[in-house]
Amino acid sequence: TSVHWHGLFQKGTNWADGAGGVNQCPISPASPENTENAFEYRFTPAGHAGTFWYHS
Incomplete structure (x- = not known):
């Protein structure tokens, strides 16, 4: 995903x-039991205005 x-x-x-x-x-x-497949999104949404959404 x-x-x-x-x-x-x-x-x-x-x-x-x-x-x-x-x-x-x-x-x-x-x-x-298996954290090798973990993924973390890191970003800074500074300066954005309005509506945001996300999906997989």
């Missing part, structure tokens, strides 16, 4: 926005 953001510019992190296999590799599910 992956997460796609609407209304937020991914300046410098555009590789982490979009459909799995297009902009980024799909993210495998993580579990408490």
Whole structure:
């Protein structure tokens, strides 16, 4: 799976926005026993106004 953001510019992190296999590799599910597959999105949405939403 992956997460796609609407209304937020991914300046410098555009590789982490979009459909799995297009902009980024799909993210495998993580579990408490297997944290190697964990993925954390980190970006600063400073200066954005309006409505934002995201989906996987």
